[in-house]
Amino acid sequence: MTTEPGTPYPTPPYPTPPYPTPHATAPYPPTPDPTTPGPITPPPTATPWRTIAATAVATAMVTSLVTVGLTGALATDPVPPTTSQDESVTVPASGTATGPDWQAVAADVRHSVVALDVSTPAGPGQGSGLVLDTDGNVLTNDHVVSGAVDGGLDVTLSDGRVLPATVTGSDPTTDLAVVTLVDPPDDLHPAVLGDSDALAVGAAVMAVGNPLGLDSTVTTGIVSALDRPVATPSSEGEAVVTNAIQVDAAINPGNSGGPLFDSQGRVVGVTSSIAALAGGQSGSIGLGFAIPVNLAGRVAQELVETGTVAHAFLGVQLADGTAEVDGATRRGALVRGVTPGSPADEAGVREGDVVVALGSDRVAGAESLTAHVRERTAGQRETVTVVRDGRATDLQVVLAVREVRQS
Structure with missing residues (x-):
């Protein structure tokens, strides 16, 4: 997948790729096999930031699909209590699902959100983050911190304290990273992680972050759609493909890595990208995207424990396709090739098949299947x-561990 490093945003004039596209420039390469190792043709390298409005700021942000980044917590698969939840005594709940008291929720969660300042060879950048635990682990986007130089990462707490941090682990495939405070204070406030699988379209949500360097900014909205396939470039040149939470809450450059909260103050996603119109508008147009916390939490937990993430592997090459079944035409992922000896091969998947579902999840195309596979665990x-x-x-298929590409 593709994720942008934490490099600064481009300066005018901005590129104007067609809509929608990730933070880099469009058009983007065909969706890679969700499970077949190997690079995909990287998008044209013009700017370090994509075009879904990435929220890590560095100068400006533009174009179609720009990554925004951050938030997430330690949910596993299935989602058991996480580190953050274990360390939080109570859920900072305020209001109800139908009538949120956003003032109370904002006051409860603000201490769990941080701002990141990153120095890279290309210049300074900014983003947001989420406190995972009292050990000083903070979840953010890979594109926020990728490329940070030694000693070039500072975290600002909600009370204004600025603390140095180091990158504990990053995962370009999901555009997530964990940074750790060098000398964490004893009064950190870990966020409470929710359950993104329990979200419904129309649910009230709140984004908190550091847009354009304006720390502790709060915006609210609703869940506009779920399982929205979104592809953005990654720091390793392959596509980051996520079945994202789409929201209409205002998200802007610098929000990347910040949390998306529900009306009870629980983290349900990590804001990572926005859509923008071709032609130069770089701010929010009401189309923001967040990585579901159930995925972000599992990835964060692995990064904290090992510094790396094991990704599931299916072993197919894909394209968008349709199939006729039961008198109706259905969209799905057309199998263009099967890797010999892969889980797909052993399960009996054949070239020419159209995948229309993975478990209980509907598959609407190549990116959709890619994202569904990446949400799952090896084995x-x-x-x-x-x-x-x-x-x-x-x-019936048993997903394997995706081999790590050697650079």
Whole structure:
């Protein structure tokens, strides 16, 4: 996947790729196989930031799909209590699901949100972050901190204290990273992690972050859509593909890595990107995207424990496609190739099959399947539903561990 390093935003004139596209420039390469190792053609390198409005700031942000970044917590798969939840005595809940008291929620959660200042060879950048635990671990986006020079990372707490930090681990595949305070104070306030699977379209949400360097900025809105496939470039040149939470809360450059809260003050996502119109508008147009906390939490936990993340592997090459089944046309992921000996091969997936579901999740195209696979864990058993010769067939697959590409 692709994630932008924490480099500064481009200066005028800004590129104007077609909409929608990630923080870099469009058009983007075909969606890579969600599970087949190997690089995908990187997007044209013009600016270090994508075009979904990334929220890590460095000068400006532009274009279609720009990564925003941050938030997330330690949810696992399935989502058991996380480190952050264990250390938080009570949920900072205020208001109700139908009538949020945003003033109270903002007051409760503000101490869990931090601002990041990053120095890179290309210049300074900014982003947001979320306190995971009392050990000083902070979750943010990989594109916020990627490229940071030694000694070039500072975290500003909500009370104004500025503390040095180091990168504990980063995962360009999901555009997530964990940084750790060098000398964490004993009065940190870990965020409470919620359950992104419990979200519904129309639910009230609140984004908190550091847009354009304006720390502790709060914006509210609703969940506009769920499982929205979003692809942005990563710091390693392959696409970051996420089934994102789409929101209409204002998200801007610098929000990257910041938390998205529900009406009870629980983290449900990590803001990472925004859509922007071609032509130069770089701010929010009401189309923001967040990485679901259930994915972000699992990745964060692995980064804290090992510094790396094991990703699931299916072993197919994909394209968008359609299939006729039961008298109807359905969209899905067309299998263009199967890696010999891969989980897909062993399950009986064939070239020409159209994948329409993974477990209980509907698959609407190549990016959709890629994101669903990346949400799962290696060793997980799943049902892959394919349409072959006009008939739907369920195949059983055990996902393997994706091999790490050596640079």
